[in-house]
Amino acid sequence: MTANTAPWSQLEAAAAAALSQAYAPYSKFRVGSAAQTSDGRMISGCNVENAAYGVTLCAECSMIGQLFATGGGTLEYFLCFGQLAEGELELITPCGRCRQILFEHRGANLLIKTARGIVGIEDLLPDAFGPQNLNA
Numbered sequence: 001m002t003a004n005t006a007p008w009s010q011l012e013a014a015a016a017a018a019l020s021q022a023y024a025p026y027s028k029f030r031v032g033s034a035a036q037t038s039d040g041r042m043i044s045g046c047n048v049e050n051a052a053y054g055v056t057l058c059a060e061c062s063m064i065g066q067l068f069a070t071g072g073g074t075l076e077y078f079l080c081f082g083q084l085a086e087g088e089l090e091l092i093t094p095c096g097r098c099r100q101i102l103f104e105h106r107g108a109n110l111l112i113k114t115a116r117g118i119v120g121i122e123d124l125l126p127d128a129f130g131p132q133n134l135n136a
């Protein structure tokens, strides 16, 4: 798929829709992520906070749940929105834990749209620890 046919506008719409469903009563920072899978499915997720703050699920975590619940595969295109003020979405880069999760499920050429442009997972997580480090 070339840059012209990359599904960024569909992913933006899906991430915005997911963000609107976020459960973020503590930080008030809604997050929505979306990805296109290797077989062309569109998946999305939102953050789900918890009174025990550390138990919070990032948007990327719920999105990966959807990846497997809808048939598995790997990620080819990904982006994530955060909401600073009502109606104002900004592209955010995933937190460290979510970079590791994206790395695990990356497709052959995962492209990530960020505020500074389109990057690869190796730009966000160089020298990643991954399945290649395990004998299993």
Ligand SMILES: O=c1ccn([C@H]2C[C@H](O)[C@@H](CO)O2)c(=O)[nH]1
Binding pocket: 024, 027, 029, 030, 031, 046, 047, 048, 049, 056, 057, 058, 059, 060, 093, 094, 095, 098
């Ligand atoms: O990549 C990220 C970073 C943060 N958050 C959420 C977690 C928490 O609910 C809120 C503030 O950190 O943003 C995500 O969903 N994804």
